[in-house]
Amino acid sequence: MSDWDIAIKRGIEHNIPRVYKVLKEHPYLEDLARKVREGKIEVLSKLDYYIDMTMKSVESIGGKAYFAENTEDVREIVGKIVGTNKKVVLGKSMVAYESGIRKYLQSKGNEVWETDLGELLIQLADEPPSHIIAPAVHMTKERIRDLIKEKLGVDPGDTHEDIVKVARDFLRQKFLTADIGITGANAVAADSGSIVLVENEGNIRMTTVVPPIHIAITGVEKILPNLEYAMNEALVQAAYAGLYPPTYVNITSGPSSTGDVEQKRVSPAHGPKEFHLILVDNGRKKANEDPVLREALLCIRCGRCHFHCPVYRAIDGKMGDPPYSGPMGAMWSGIVYQDYKPALLCSHAGNCREVCPMKINIPKVLEYLKSKYFESIRKQ
Amino acid sequence: MIEEGQLDFIRRLVFKYLMEDYMPFPVNKTSCYEWANGLNIKKGGETILYTGCSYQLASIGQKFDDFLPKIYKIKGIESLSTFGKKFLKIRDERAIKILKNISLLLKKANVDFGYLYEDEPYSGTILLEMGMLEEFKEYGKKLIDLFNSHGVKNIITVDPHTHYTLYRLKELLSFDVEIKNYLEILSGKDLHSTYKEEYVFHDSCLYSRFLGMRDVIREVIKNAGITIKEDDMITGKETSMCCGGPLAPINKEISEKIAKNRAESLKTVSKKVLLACPFCYVNLSPYVESYDIAEVISNE
Numbered sequence: 243m244s245d246w247d248i249a250i251k252r253g254i255e256h257n258i259p260r261v262y263k264v265l266k267e268h269p270y271l272e273d274l275a276r277k278v279r280e281g282k283i284e285v286l287s288k289l290d291y292y293i294d295m296t297m298k299s300v301e302s303i304g305g306k307a308y309f310a311e312n313t314e315d316v317r318e319i320v321g322k323i324v325g326t327n328k329k330v331v332l333g334k335s336m337v338a339y340e341s342g343i344r345k346y347l348q349s350k351g352n353e354v355w356e357t358d359l360g361e362l363l364i365q366l367a368d369e370p371p372s373h374i375i376a377p378a379v380h381m382t383k384e385r386i387r388d389l390i391k392e393k394l395g396v397d398p399g400d401t402h403e404d405i406v407k408v409a410r411d412f413l414r415q416k417f418l419t420a421d422i423g424i425t426g427a428n429a430v431a432a433d434s435g436s437i438v439l440v441e442n443e444g445n446i447r448m449t450t451v452v453p454p455i456h457i458a459i460t461g462v463e464k465i466l467p468n469l470e471y472a473m474n475e476a477l478v479q480a481a482y483a484g485l486y487p488p489t490y491v492n493i494t495s496g497p498s499s500t501g502d503v504e505q506k507r508v509s510p511a512h513g514p515k516e517f518h519l520i521l522v523d524n525g526r527k528k529a530n531e532d533p534v535l536r537e538a539l540l541c542i543r544c545g546r547c548h549f550h551c552p553v554y555r556a557i558d559g560k561m562g563d564p565p566y567s568g569p570m571g572a573m574w575s576g577i578v579y580q581d582y583k584p585a586l587l588c589s590h591a592g593n594c595r596e597v598c599p600m601k602i603n604i605p606k607v608l609e610y611l612k613s614k615y616f617e618s619i620r621k622q
Numbered sequence: 623m624i625e626e627g628q629l630d631f632i633r634r635l636v637f638k639y640l641m642e643d644y645m646p647f648p649v650n651k652t653s654c655y656e657w658a659n660g661l662n663i664k665k666g667g668e669t670i671l672y673t674g675c676s677y678q679l680a681s682i683g684q685k686f687d688d689f690l691p692k693i694y695k696i697k698g699i700e701s702l703s704t705f706g707k708k709f710l711k712i713r714d715e716r717a718i719k720i721l722k723n724i725s726l727l728l729k730k731a732n733v734d735f736g737y738l739y740e741d742e743p744y745s746g747t748i749l750l751e752m753g754m755l756e757e758f759k760e761y762g763k764k765l766i767d768l769f770n771s772h773g774v775k776n777i778i779t780v781d782p783h784t785h786y787t788l789y790r791l792k793e794l795l796s797f798d799v800e801i802k803n804y805l806e807i808l809s810g811k812d813l814h815s816t817y818k819e820e821y822v823f824h825d826s827c828l829y830s831r832f833l834g835m836r837d838v839i840r841e842v843i844k845n846a847g848i849t850i851k852e853d854d855m856i857t858g859k860e861t862s863m864c865c866g867g868p869l870a871p872i873n874k875e876i877s878e879k880i881a882k883n884r885a886e887s888l889k890t891v892s893k894k895v896l897l898a899c900p901f902c903y904v905n906l907s908p909y910v911e912s913y914d915i916a917e918v919i920s921n922e
Contacts (some may be wrong), residue, residue, distance in 0.1 A: 258855065401635040556883055557792055587873065589868040613753050616755075620756075
C-alpha cells in the first residue's frame with residue numbers, strides 16, 4: 243500500500259461514519275442545507291445586485307470592500323494593503339490559494355505562515371493540497387512526524403496529540419506578532435456585510451482578531467442574502483464535513499468596535515482596526531450565466547464528495563487543479579482555471595451527487611465540462 | 623492520464639466506425655447477434671430485446687482501451703477498419719450464455735419480443751460516457767432513425783449502460799419509445815436459483831444511482847431465493863463504489879486500481895460477488911469471483 247492508500251483509508255474510516263452519525267443525531271441539518279441552497283440560488287439569480295449590496299454593507303460598518311475581476315487584481319489589492327517586510331498569518335482560504343497569495347506576499351519580502359495545521363503541513367512540504375478541507379489528508383502521521391522534524395527541527399513524537407502540540411507551540415508566536423491576518427469566508431451576509439467563518443482549531447479566531455489588520459478574500463458565490471442564511475451555511479458546512487458541532491463559528495462585521503462608553507459604537511477596540519473584504523470573480527460570474535455551471539457555484543466546500551468518489555480515492559489526491567480537488571475540484575478547475583481535463587476523470591459513479599448537501603448534480607456538470615473539453619480539441 | 627492527441631484519435635475513430643457501421647470498433651457484426659442463433663426469436667416487431675452489443679463487446683472493449691492509444695500515431699491505421707469488420711469475429715461464451723438466459727427468462731415470463739439481429743446497433747454509450755456530447759447526439763439521430771424504420775415502440779434493455787444511454791437519448795432528442803429493463807420486467811416474477819451460496823451484490827452505478835433500480839434488483843435477487851449480504855459502508859447507495867470500467871479509456875491504471883479497491887472491499891463482505899453489468903464483470907472478475915445475475919437465476 244502506498245502512503246496515499248494508507249492515509250486516505252484512515253481518513254475515510256474516520257470521516258464517513260462520523261458524517262452519518264452527525265446527520266442522524268441532528269436531523270434539522272438537512273432542512274438547513276435545503277434553506278442554504280435556496281439562499282444561494284436567490285443570490286446567484288441576482289448576483290450583481292447582491293455583490294453591490296454586500297460591498298455597501300461592508301462600507302457601512304467601517305470596512306473596506308473590493309471587487310476583484312481576476313487573481314491578478316486580488317494580488318494587487320492584497321499587496322497594497324500588506325506592503326513589505328510584514329508578518330502575515332493566513333487562515334485556510336481556497337481563494338487565497340487560487341490567487342497565489344502566500345507565494346506572492348513572500349516574493350514581496352513578507353514572512354507568511356499558514357495557520358491551519360493541514361495547510362501549514364502543505365506549506366512546509368511545499369506541495370499542493372489534496373483535499374478541500376483536509377489539505378494534508380494524503381500524509382500519514384508517520385510522514386508528518388518526519389516533515390516537522392526536518393522543517394521545524396523538533397521531533398514531535400508519534401501520536402496525533404504530540405504532532406498537534408508542536409504545531410500549536412510554533413504557531414502561537416506567529417499569531418502574537420503578526421501584522422496582518424488573512425482569511426477566506428465560508429459565507430458573506432449581503433444585508434450586514436458580515437463574514438462567517440467556521441473552524442475547529444482556533445487559528446481563524448486568532449487570525450481574525452489578534453493582528454491589527456484583517457483581510458478576507460472570498461468568491462462572489464459565497465454571498466448569502468442575510469446573516470441568518472450565512473450562519474446556517476457555516477453549520478451545514480461543518481456538519482457535512484463531519485466536524486459537528488464545530489468548535490468555533492466566527493462572525494466578523496467590520497473592524498473591532500465597542501459601545502461601552504455611553505453606548506456610542508466606536509472603532510477600533512481590542513481587535514483589528516482595519517477590515518478589508520475582497521470579493522473575487524475569476525470566472526464565477528461567467529459560470530453563473532451558464533445554467534449547468536451555475537450549479538457548481540452552490541458548492542459549500544464541505545469536501546464530502548471527495549471521500550465518496552472512487553476516482554479521488556484511487557488517484558492520489560490529484561483530481562483537479564489545486565486547491566480544488568475531487569469531484570467538486572474537477573468542476574472548479576473548469577470554472578476558475580478553464581481546465582476541463584480533470585472532468586474527464588469522472589467515472590460517473592454518482593456517489594458525489596447522492597451525498598452533496600447542496601444537491602448539486604456533479605456528474606452532470608462534469609459531463610458538460612467533458613463536452614467542453616472535446617469542443618476545444620475539435621476546434622484545433 | 624491519456625494525452626490530448628490520443629483522446630482526439632479515439633473520438634474520431636469511434637465516431638467514424640459508429641457512423642459507418644453502428645459499431646464502435648471494427649469487428650465483424652456477427653459478434654453482436656450470434657447469441658440469438660437457434661432461439662427462434664422473431665426478427666423485429668414493436669417490442670424488441672435490445673442488447674446494445676454491451677455484453678458482447680465488453681471484453682473486446684477492454685482490449686481496445688489498451689490497443690487504441692498505442693497505435694494512434696500510425697499513419698493509415700483508420701483504413702484497416704475494413705479488414706477488421708470482415709475478419710475480426712469475437713465470440714464471448716459467457717456473454718452468449720447470459721443473453722440466452724435473459725431471453726429465456728423473458729419468454730417464460732410471457733413477454734412477446736423480437737430482435738433486430740444483424741440490424742442491431744451499438745447504443746453510443748462510449749460517446750456519452752466519455753463526454754463527446756455532440757458526437758453522441760449526431761449518432762443518436764442515426765440510431766433513432768434506425769429504430770423508427772423498424773417500427774420499434776418498446777425496447778427491453780439488458781444492461782445499465784445501454785439503458786441509461788437510451789434514457790439520455792430520450793432526454794436530449796425526440797425519441798418516442800418505452801424503455802424497460804429486463805430486471806424491471808422480472809421483478810415480482812417467481813424465479814429461482816440453484817446457487818445456494820451467499821453473495822455480496824455489487825451495484826452498477828447507473829442502475830443504483832441514476833436509474834432508480836436499486837430496490838428492484840434486490841427484489842429480483844430475493845425472489846430467486848438468493849441470499850445477499852449487505853454492509854452499509856460497502857453496499858449502501860451512497861457508499862458503494864464504481865468498478866472502474868468507465869474510466870478505462872481515459873486512464874487504464876486508475877481504472878484498474880479502482881477495480882482492485884472495489885474487489886477488496888467486496889471480499890470483506892462475501893467472497894462471491896453478484897453483479898448486473900458487463901463492464902462491472904469485466905473489471906472486477908480478475909480480482910474476485912464474479913457472477914452476473916442472469917447466470918444464477920432462472921424460472922424453471
